[in-house]
Structures are given as structure tokens and as C-alpha cells.
Amino acid sequence: MSTTMVAALNAALRDSLREDASVHVLGEDVGTLGGVFRVTDGLAAEFGAQRCLDTPLAEAGILGTAVGMAMYGLRPVVEMQFDAFAYPAFEQVVSHVAKMRNRTGGRMGLPITIRVPYGGGVGGVEHHSDSSEAYYAHTPGLHVVTPATVADSYGLLRSAIASDDPVVFLEPKRLYWSAADFSPAEVSTAQVPPIGRAMVRRPGTSATLLTYGPSLPVCLEAAQAARAEGWDLAVVDLRSLVPFDDETVCAAVRATGRAVVVHEAAGFAGVGAEIAARVTERCFHHLAAPVLRVTGYDIPYPPPMLEKHHLPSVDRILDAVARLQWEQ
Amino acid sequence: MSTTMVAALNAALRDSLREDASVHVLGEDVGTLGGVFRVTDGLAAEFGAQRCLDTPLAEAGILGTAVGMAMYGLRPVVEMQFDAFAYPAFEQVVSHVAKMRNRTGGRMGLPITIRVPYGGGVGGVEHHSDSSEAYYAHTPGLHVVTPATVADSYGLLRSAIASDDPVVFLEPKRLYWSAADFSPAEVSTAQVPPIGRAMVRRPGTSATLLTYGPSLPVCLEAAQAARAEGWDLAVVDLRSLVPFDDETVCAAVRATGRAVVVHEAAGFAGVGAEIAARVTERCFHHLAAPVLRVTGYDIPYPPPMLEKHHLPSVDRILDAVARLQWEQ
Amino acid sequence: MTVLDDSTAPGLVGPPHSHGPRRDPAPLLPDPEPVRILGTPAAKTFDAELQRDLYRRLVLGRRFNQQATTLTRQGRLAVYPASTGQEACQITAAMVLREVDWLFPSYRDTLAVVARGVRPLDALTLMRGHAHSGYDPYEHRIAPLSTPLATQAPHAVGLAHAARLRAATDPAAAEDLVALALVGDGGTSEGDFHEALNFAGVLGAPVVFLVQNNGYAISVPLASQSAAPSLAHKAVGYGIAGRLVDGNDALAMHSVLSAAVEHARSGRGPVLVEAVTYRLDAHTNADDATRYRSAAEVDAWRARDPLTLLEGHLRAAGLLDDAGVAAAAKAAEVLAGEIRAQFDNPPDPDPDSLFTHVYARPTSQLREQAAELAARLDADADAALAAATDAEDEAR
Amino acid sequence: MTVLDDSTAPGLVGPPHSHGPRRDPAPLLPDPEPVRILGTPAAKTFDAELQRDLYRRLVLGRRFNQQATTLTRQGRLAVYPASTGQEACQITAAMVLREVDWLFPSYRDTLAVVARGVRPLDALTLMRGHAHSGYDPYEHRIAPLSTPLATQAPHAVGLAHAARLRAATDPAAAEDLVALALVGDGGTSEGDFHEALNFAGVLGAPVVFLVQNNGYAISVPLASQSAAPSLAHKAVGYGIAGRLVDGNDALAMHSVLSAAVEHARSGRGPVLVEAVTYRLDAHTNADDATRYRSAAEVDAWRARDPLTLLEGHLRAAGLLDDAGVAAAAKAAEVLAGEIRAQFDNPPDPDPDSLFTHVYARPTSQLREQAAELAARLDADADAALAAATDAEDEAR
Ligand SMILES: Cc1ncc(C[n+]2csc(CCOP(=O)(O)OP(=O)(O)O)c2C)c(N)n1
């Protein structure tokens, strides 16, 4: 069965709402409209306007309300309409959502899922294409998860909603309409991927690409193209930025001795810096070259007509691979 | 003349207000009270309540108002009372302050200085000790500056206010009461340090400590203590996180072949990760060991009675230095 | 048990506590129903030339909305949030401002920007996807269209406040300006809206906030947005004047908005104006409005189309005839043709522009990154040239 | 020029536009002056036992504030923001709530937390610096004291809304609860305050917002905080009821606040109560209030001390005599002694607690970091032990 990422996410929400009466969806336009990306399509009709609530237009208010709901034992799933429109809720995220369990000595956890469609490549006007993962990944107390495949969209969202900890769930919006042969109905609970495990999407021997979310397909394409240059590239999909799967990542890097990190967000102090730094700390003597990064430039996200230059491309990835000091 | 950091900052504001009629200070309690740390002491009395304005208690409103003032040609200097209380203004910072010049094709720059007392070590209750530099450093369009000495507090704040770009000016609050022999009156314009240059605070031959703000004195103390172990440590004070002084930093690391980055903020995806990653990219074959990091743990900032365990200490820095693979 | 006779202990309690004198709320509260002029005696005394002018501008405005929507269908605009049905608000917002004033538009207000004199191509640059903002904010005294909702409202306050500050210290440079911030009904729910109104009230800044209440924030109806008697009732909570007006009545809009602007200009403080209107088109060309509102509702509001209302009134008043209608329509076609011509061969953006305006001067990091991109583009161009030469050689 | 006689074109325009029925603002507006009971005829009918109870609790509250302030001088508390002068607000906020209800305190509201039953040491843990929050929020139905101002207000709305949701789907589990959120006058300026009130209004959630307007946000006086006729006038902008009350009149506070709580409980919607009061002490022990307010002002408010007012009234009413005053004072000393005892040998925090509650289960990264710290502490302990042994050896 061919399923899009949007449909898989929708199925995950639907199944969660069905199985657990404490799950509640809320956000701007999630009800009648079914979300601007249709991820919540049909949920209000099936579960009622209260289980899938159209809120006033105020992101801090939405998340703050969700905090209160979670305090009372519900499992809110909040939709932020676009990456940059989650910033008004930043104080609630950092000062409450991330910290509540800790500040109450473990007595009050907040099982909130914050869904954020993120990243570019969809021709969005300004403020509609930010990659904001580093802000969340640097904030202790949050889990930060981002699926790159249709199956993971379903599975990781189920896991996020089931988690007793808050999860920032970053949905790569340019993969929303990607499709795969996948049937949510056939996924058993045991098959749902846990949060915190990376996945080797392609084995390889020459060098390892470390990536996540919207950049996974680009990396797979680059790995394919690299064969013509004689490189056999491994590709690791991180899936979860926090917790980070040091084990899988380090094993994959040690196996090749060379690595490139790829993401859309600006490079400076991005998550790629963390990955490069920790891989280097842990695999130093296995490395034949420094871990390189292919990322968005250190600029505000560009207007649609220029975004192709900004986004990591197959060419830029291959250029970086070429700089991995092969002649040594 | 013995001058505290608070006095030096106060002098910088005073001299800026005096020399440039477009400079305006605004924030919570900056007027009559002179700020909760007394950094704005006496300014309202000298320059009037309008030049040093007590605003309503709303950080997004303060910064948004400052944006409008800057649009009209003023140079607002905003005080955020504490690190964590700058988060309500995060959307204004990221979506407007950082982007306005870019989104208007260079036509509208925003010469705003955002002063943020940051970091711990002062026994503050929760939300009063965050190190938030990574959030800003990852946001293209901002300069991020943090002084560590009394003289730099004066000079860098003068430069920040004079800058045509927005500057997030992070003041290490636990150094507020540190004092040095320094007289603002004797600083000529030519001596004011430019934004973007790191400073080698202590030359050394064994390994290089890279640090900034509140961790500089700790690193200098560690370098002193390291002599007993036979290590001669260099200490670099970054002063400006954005723009980053690759030249000075890389030269200092190449000279020793070993480096440790030290900061208070949580390590994961912190600025230290960027420093480690970029130094490794640029100095790989000069490195005898991976660049290590000594940072705050990946936890919400602890309560006062536990903060000593969380903050980078001389011991932790020396432990890291010891792990720099000397026997190799 | 003895019970106190309060006359026995008057000194104990004294007058009620307060922190300063209390302002009278009455003048700050809006009328219970929106101000209207069309169909009321006031219409008779309304300047006739202004009425005709309003009509011509509304016709141009409507045509602008149509043409821009057509451009989205042709793929020449990435997106367009039309203000069809809200033209009386858009046009009067631009008209009541003097040259010295500033406009702070929201993402739906391209028409107001054009009405204030910006070239359509430049006003639409954001929606075309060529650059973030296509006009010079200082040339036109218009802030960039704000996509994050309500975030531009505090900017308006700050700018208006700054103008007062300058006037106080440097009377020679004094500009008696007003800042007009445009916000939607949905935008009033944001914290930034609240903070802006509060700052404006406390500072007494010359700002007017115009809320175009078109009944929806994308799909969310007003009832899910606010339980207030009217959005104009929010004003009293900030000590500023609240006004409620029929946003589809161009005469009322012009009258209430100019009064508000002059109220602010004269130093009597900020004003919050709520204009009750309706968005006749979908949220944007990408939206399917049938998902959340009925055809009957749209039809009822179409019957209150601001253009139809004004035309009917002007004809009945003898201020407009078929020739006048035809002349206005012809001018609108000229405008549409100009827009099409501007979009015919618009320049392509320069990739180097990615790096040039992030800071006043690029950092060394940005210079490195710009050089990397330039080298890649050169290599691509060389490769393309080589491929073309090869193809030519082969063809020869 | 012919001018329209509006009677000629009635169909053109029709009734004014609106998006649904308009709510009557009148019941939402507060009285022009704060509600008072002391010194009014209403005092006569006020339950006598309740009056005596209020007095005893106010005396305890005052003593609590004094004792906590003393602890800061002794270095046993890192900081204490006293609510001296605001005890009538603090005490009644706790009293009017049932066990099922929730309290959402701000950082100044330790007294309300203690008045609701939390052990003083646990309520003061945050200020002591031992842990972030010392009580179990579920045991007492009290959220942690909120330091970021107004941020807890939307939490109150969400919790109250959630209780309604559960009651609707699972009547057996229904709890008729009310959430009471405490905010300062300064806190009303924050965007979160606005968004919370708006959500409460739209959701019709059973929430009461109590604003303790003590005239200052640290040093900033009310006039620099808001230009509104009263802070209670903000309510109408959210379609919720606004009430203004004398916060130093314990009888009025109890009466207005219980009515508000029962209004919310009965499903009639949220209420915003503004209590006009005064903070007699400095902002915290670290603040120097003489920098921003005059002794004369403080004296004038000291004359309106809620405790003095109530005592005077009760004595005049024959409800209190010297013996009653002495008994209350004695109970207060017992409380103070208990607090001192609790602070005598409080447990030290465990360093491992840094890592245990960041997540439900620590990540592998946190386990590594915890192990590193534990190893370092062990090494330190070993070194200390060795040093001690050496010293012993030497001494021997
Ligand atoms: C801060 C923020 N949140 C969400 C959005 C996404 N968004 C764009 S338009 C819109 C609805 C706006 O409604 P309203 O303010 O009534 O203006 P209208 O579209 O009716 O003109 C939303 C939710 C945004 N642009 N900014």
C-alpha cells in the first residue's frame, strides 16, 4: 500500500487517539481544516472537536495550555504550524516543558508531543523554512526526534506520544508528500521503533554520511552517485537527536574512518557541530580525516528562488567526501 | 584605579549616552532603580527617564519597541533582567532582530545591543543562571559577544553599541563584582577592542584552553595549577562567539597540538561543540588528541546548593587535560 | 455578639486603596455596534469628491487582487493572500496616512502597500519568492510585510515613540508622525499584540492599531478566537480608545480611521480600531475555504461587498454613472496591464545576495562560504559551457 | 450634486456586519472603585467565626513572613520575597479553594502555599536553594512556584480545561475543580497573561486569575506598567468577568474571591480579580526599596495594613479582645518555632539528584555524566579521608 508521510503521521495520531483516551491534539487549524498540511485531517470528525481542538492563534498559549493539560494527566499533542512560528512558545518550551520533571524532583512529568513541520525546499516565503532543531537539542529535558521515512513517521510519532517525556517532533515538510509501500495497520506494537536509536540506511566502506530528516534522501542519492567516483558510502539516519545514539554512530564511523555530517540548518553551532565533536572525541584514532560538515550557510533562510543554493546538495556532499584526504 | 565590571559597564553606557544622542537604554528597572545589578545606576538621573526608560514588564514588548526605535534611527540598548527572562523575546530576536537587514536587502539595519546577564555561580534560584549563548550563536544575523575582564566589559560594550549590527551582549554575572585596575576615562577610542577578535590571555606550550566569559578566571586558575603537573597551558579568551576569530584560535591550537574547550552551558550542541568541530576541521593534522570539552552537564541548571558540581572547575579542567593522550 | 456599626469606626478604614488616580473608562469603550455611514444621514454630508476617489481606488484595489491571484495560477507568484472583500480597509489604511507617517503591514496587506505607492512588482516580491522584501522601507515609510503575526505591532510603537523622542530633543527634526499597524483578528490573540498595546498606552505613543476582523484566522472562526463583546473592547484594558467600525463601509472606514490617526497625531494617545469585514477569497490560493465555511455565508457577505455597497450608494446619490464606472474599470485594466508587464521579465536574484546583507560587513566565515558557492557556480557554468561546446562540436 | 436620502436605498446596505452575536459587556466590567466590606454595612452580616478565623490566619501569615525574612538574615534562605502587607490576599487565596482545586502560585506566593498546607521547609525549598521545588504538586494540588512571570497562568487554564474534558468523557472521574492563578501587577504586562486569559475566555474554563496589584514590579510603579482604568478592566477584552477589590480588606477579599471561585466552578466562566494592595517590605531581602519609593508612601500604606484594619474592626465589633490577640500571637510563635526547627538540620541535597529526574529514565549520556561526577566525588572523599588519616598519623 502506497502511503505518504502525511498519511502515516495522520494514522499515528488516529491510532493514538483511538487507543488512549488521554491523547488530545491541539493547535491552529488542526480541527475543521485538518491542518495546513492535512496531518490532522479527519481527526476532529472522528474524535470530536475537543480531542482535536482548534485553538486561538497564540503559540505560547497553546503550549502553556498543553502543559496544564499534561499536569492533569492528559497526553497533549501540540501542532506548531511552521518552524518559525514555534518561537513565541520558546519560553514555555525551555523554562517549563523541558524542566518540569526536574524541578519537581520527578513528581510531575509532562508527556507532551510538540509537532513542528520544519526545514525548507518547499518554496515557502520567509519564516516558513527554518531548521530549528539545534535550539531544542541544546535544551536538556527535551527529546528531539525527526523521522525521514514514511514508516518512521508513523512509528516514531507513536513512540513520541507514548513517551512519558516531552518530545519535540520535527517533521521534514519537504518529505510530507514522499510515499512508500507502508501500511500502518500492519505495524504491531512491538515493531514501533523506540526513541533514541539511529539506523544504518545504507552500509558502505569508504566513508560514512551522518544525517537526519530532510537530508536523508539527498545523502542516499549522493551515496548512489558516489559509486561512479569509486566511493562506497555508508548512510546513517540519526532519527533521534536527543537521546543521541553514540553506539550506532560511532560504530559506523569507525568502520570507515571518514565521516561527513549533513543537515539543512545553519552550520555554526548547529547539531552537526555536536555530532562532529562527539564522534571525534570518541573515534579520534580511527579517523583518517577530520569529520566534515555540509550544512546550510550561516545566513537567514533564503527566499524560494535562491534556496537551491543553500540546501545541502548531492554536489556539495560529494565535494566534501572528496576533501576527506584520500591520498594520505 | 580599581574598577568593578559593573562600574565598567556603567561607564560604557554613560559614555555612549553622552557621546551619541541616538543611544537609548530601556528595560525593566533600569531607570530609578539603576537595574537589579546596578549596571544602569545613575543614568536616568543624568540623562533623563526617556534616555534610560523603565518599561512595562514584557520582554518581547521591550525588544519589539527597540526594533521600532532602531528603525527610526535610534541606537537602543536593551537590558534583559536575567538570561532565562530573555526567552519571551526569542521570536523578536530570531525573526526580526537577526533578520531585518537581510530581509530588506541591506536597507534597514538594526543597531540594537541586547544586554543579557548570564550564567551561574551566584546562588540564583531556578531560571536565574542559564547560559543561553548557543541559542544566539546559532542564529545568523546576530553578533554574540561576551567579555571576561573589566577592561573588555567597557571596551566591548562601547563597540557593541557603536556596531551597526545587532549584538547580543552576554555579561557573566558572577564576574560583575570582580575588580581590576582600570580607568574608563583613560581609554581612547583607538583602544576600544573591535568585535570579533579573540585574545590570548596566557601563552603556553603544552595545550590550549579555549574559553570565554565566566570560565576565563577558572581556566587561568587551572593553567596556574597545571604548572605543578608539568603542563604549560595557553588560555584563549574568545570574547566574540560570532564573528568567530578562527585565525587566533587556530594559531593557538596549532602551537600546542592539544586543546580543551571550557564553558558553563550544557555541552550537547553547545558553542563548545562548534569550537571543537571547527578547530578539528582546520587543524586536524596538528592535533595529537581530540579536542575535549569541559562544560555544564546536560541538565537544567541546578539549585544553588548543587551548582558547584555542575560548573567547570579547575579539577575538571585538569582531568580533561590529563586525558589529552600525552603518552602517545 | 456585637456587630460593628461602621459609623463607630470610620478612621479605621478610610478611603479605598488605589495606586494613583483612576482613569474614566467610558470614553475608551467602543460603541455597541460598528460605526456606519453608508445608508445613514451622515452620508449626505460626506465630501463628494472623496467618495468618488474612494470608489476609483476600491475598483483599482479589487483589480489588483484579481491580477495577483491570476499570477499565482500562472506560477508567477509562489503564493498570494488576497484581500478581496477587505479593499475598503486596505485602501483607507493607505489613504488616511500622510507622507511622514509609517505603515506596518501584515502579510495580507500587499494592497495597502501598493495603495501607498509601492510598485506592484516590488510589493509582491515576497510572494514571488525572489527576495524577502522588495521595496525600500525608508523610501515609502512602510515596514516589510510581517509574516509572523502581530510581531510588527511593537515595532510600530517603538517607531512612533522614537519620533516623539526626537521631536522632544531636536525640535528642528520633529516629525509629527503616526504609525499605523495592521493586524488580523487572529493576530489579536498573540502576546505581541498585547504587549504592543500596553506599551503604546503607557508611552502614549502616536500609534493606531487597525484590526481587520474578517471573521477567520485561516479556518478558525472568531468565536474560537475570542469571547470578547468585540475586539475593540480590548482597548480599555490598555487605557487606549477602542473604536468599532463597519469595515465594508468605505465612508465609515475613512472617517473612523482618519479620526483615529488625527487623535494619535494630536497627542491624545493611541487608538485601537476594529473593522468588521470579510475575506471573500480563500486564505491564500493554496487554501480550500469550502472546508470550513458555507457557500451561504460567503454569499451573504458577497451581498455586502464593499465595492457593491459603495457603487450602489454613489449611483443612488447621483455621484456615479455608467461612464464613471467604465472609466474606473478602464483605469483598473491599465493597472493590471502594468502589473503583467512588470512580471514579464523580472530580474533573477543574484546568488551572491545570500551573503551580502546578513551583516553590515560579511564576517570571514560568510566570505568563505560565499567564495565556496561562487566557485561551485563557476564550475557548473564551465561544465555547462563545455557540454554545450561538445554538443555543438558533435552537431558540426 | 444630488445627495442620497438614505430612505431611498435601504436594501443597499442592510444591518451592520458582525461575526456572530455580540455579548453584553456591562456584566464583565468591574465596579469603578474596589469592593470593600470593612467599614461598610456588609461587615455586620459577615460570619463572625469566619472573621475571627481570618484574623488568626493573618497573624500566622504575618509571622511567617517575618520568620522567613529572619532566615535570610541568618543565611538559611538564599532569598525571600516577602508578602508582608499582602497577607489578606495570600490567606484568602488559600482559604477559598477546596481540596479538589489547584493553586498556581507566583514566586512571591510562598505564604499562600503554606496556608494551603505545605510544610514551611518544603514551601521554602526553592528560596533555600536546596532543590527547585520542595513539595509534591499532586499531594497539595499546587503547581511549583513560578519564577518566570505569568508563565503559569496558561497552565492553570490547561489544567482546568483538562478537568472539564475528563468530566465530560468520564463522569465517574469528574472533579468539579477550579484553578486559581496568582499574578502580580507587573505580570499582567506579559504576553502569557494575555494568552491565558484569552484561552480561558474561549474555552470557558473554570479559572480564576487573582492579580495582586501591590503597585510595583520591583521598582516600576503601576503608572509605568499600565494606563488602564484598572487592571480588572482587562477582563472585558477576553469576554470574562472583571472584579476589583480592596486587597487589604480581608473580608472583601474572602467575599469576592469565593464568589469568583464559585462563579467559575458553576460553569459561568473565568474571572479576573484585581486586588489593590501594597508590599510593605522590599521586593526581596536583597532589594533596597528606598531607591524608588518614599517613606511617606510606605507609612500611608502601613496605616492600611490588612492586619491592623481587621484587628481594629474586630475589636470595635466586639469580636476580639486582648486575650484573643494574645492567643493568636502565641499560635504564631509556635509556628515560628516550628519553622526554625525545620531549618535546624535540613538534609543536604544529593549530587546524584542532578541527573535522576531530567528524563523519566536517564539517557546514556546522562549516565556517563553521572558516573563521571560520582567518580570525582569518590576521589575527593578518598583524598579527604587520606588527608585526615595523614593528619591523624602525624598527630599520633
Ligand atoms: C506567529 C504566527 N503563527 C502562525 C502563523 C501562520 N498563519 C499565517 S496566517 C494565519 C491566520 C491569520 O489570521 P488573521 O490574523 O485573522 O489574519 P487574516 O489571515 O484573516 O488576514 C496563520 C495562523 C503565522 N504567520 N505567525
Ligand SMILES: Cc1ncc(C[n+]2csc(CCOP(=O)(O)OP(=O)(O)O)c2C)c(N)n1
Ligand atoms: C519573565 C520574567 N521577566 C522578568 C522577571 C524578573 N522579575 C522578578 S520579580 C519582577 C517584578 C514582578 O512584579 P509583579 O508582577 O508586580 O509582582 P510582585 O513582585 O509585585 O509580587 C521581575 C521583573 C521574571 N521573574 N520573569
Ligand SMILES: [Mg+2]
Ligand atoms: Mg482574520
Ligand SMILES: [Mg+2]
Ligand atoms: Mg507588583
